[in-house]
Amino acid sequence: RTLGLVTADLSLHAPSQIAAAVKRRATLAGYNVVMSMPEDGSQAACEAAVAGLLAQRVDALLINVPLEDEAAREIAARSQPLPVLFLDVGHGAPVPSMVFDAAQGAQLGIAHLLALGHRRIACLAGPQESVSARLRHQGWRDALHESGLTPCVEAHGDWSAASGYHHAHAILAARPDAVVVANDQMALGVLHACAEQQIPVPDAISIVGYDDTADSAWFTPALTTVRQDFRVLGEKSVEWLLARLHAAPLAENAITLPVSLIPRHTSG
Ligand code: IPT
Structure with missing residues (x-):
């Protein structure tokens, strides 16, 4: 049982912390995570990454790369019939999404x-x-x-x-x-x-x-x-996929996660 994660550049802190959170939650559920990092920001590179994961027979996909609506729609179509959730698309994107506000x-x-x-x-x-x-x-x-x-x-x-x-x-x-x-x-x-x-x-x-x-x-x-609480994103996104895999009818399609201001010492 394996989840596929297509991720933005893991040398950046946010995507690497999201990947860690996804891995942690998936492990808890008895799922393995395989990752793919597209070579650049193009739609073609993202599609190649998705194809690579599909060839490894993943059960579901998380896509954490920035995608325009049309590109996301095409990638969702190519991933059918697997559950797929997008983490970096616009609010009105025509695909299942979980994004910070x-x-x-x-x-x-x-x-x-x-x-x-x-x-x-x-x-x-x-x-x-x-x-x-x-x-x-x-x-x-x-x-x-x-x-x-x-x-x-x-x-x-x-x-x-x-x-x-x-x-x-x-x-x-x-x-x-x-x-x-x-x-x-x-x-x-x-x-x-x-x-x-x-x-x-x-x-x-x-x-x-x-x-x-x-x-x-x-x-x-x-x-x-x-x-942006990356731990919460990792947990909820994996739980969303698991709900889809178990055909739970209640999984919402466009989820927005709240953010909060953390005042420290660079503002005054
Ligand atoms: C977003 C981060 O906020 C930003 O710092 C950068 O790492 C970017 O990812 C890389 O794509 S978080 C994303 C879920 C919008």
């Missing part, structure tokens, strides 16, 4: 900074090819707009700490009061740039991350961030 997460980060009195807010978004990155970015803009504000500067990184560091230079040059960052790894790069330029965090600038990966409480200073 990106609009809520974006709103929480902006509301936190506004409540601290910040008005010049910079946005460091994730890669434009990622659905979740776009939703977080749009959520920030919407939340700022509600207060009559726009981002004072915007950039797109690739989720890595190196890209956060690289883009921090243009962002810090715009002298923002605060930066919302689409993930904790990029926030780590921004913190490094602040330290280098001797810009004190949070006294001169506040930083809010996104993910709350296991290391984020150990950044200097400890990172204020939006928590």
Whole structure:
């Protein structure tokens, strides 16, 4: 009995923590997990990864790579008749999905900074090819707009700490009061740039991350961030597949998981 997991780059913290959580829950249920990591972000690469897992006779599939609606629909069709659940698609995607609430997460980060009195807010978004990155970015803009504000500067990184560091230079040059960052790894790069330029965090600038990966409480200073509970995602996604495998009629098709703000020491 085997579950297949198609996963985004496991050198990134979030996908690796999701994979660990999936593995833990599957083991508990007596299932083995086989993983496949597509070579790039293309639909073809994802389809090849799915085909590879189907050839290994998996019983069900979890897909944790960012996919546009049409690509997800095709992959779901190719996976039939196996149960398949998508973890990184848009809210209205025409496939079974379990996704974190990106609009809520974006709103929480902006509301936190506004409540601290910040008005010049910079946005460091994730890669434009990622659905979740776009939703977080749009959520920030919407939340700022509600207060009559726009981002004072915007950039797109690739989720890595190196890209956060690289883009921090243009962002810090715009002298923002605060930066919302689409993930904790990029926030780590921004913190490094602040330290280098001797810009004190949070006294001169506040930083809010996104993910709350296991290391984020150990950044200097400890990172204020939006928590996506990867353990809960791993548990619930495996349970969803198990319910489908046992033909439980109650399994919902589009599940949104809430996120929460974890205030630590990079905001003030
Ligand atoms: C998303 C993470 O928030 C981000 O940091 C990055 O690791 C990305 O995954 C990789 O695809 S979490 C995902 C379930 C939207």
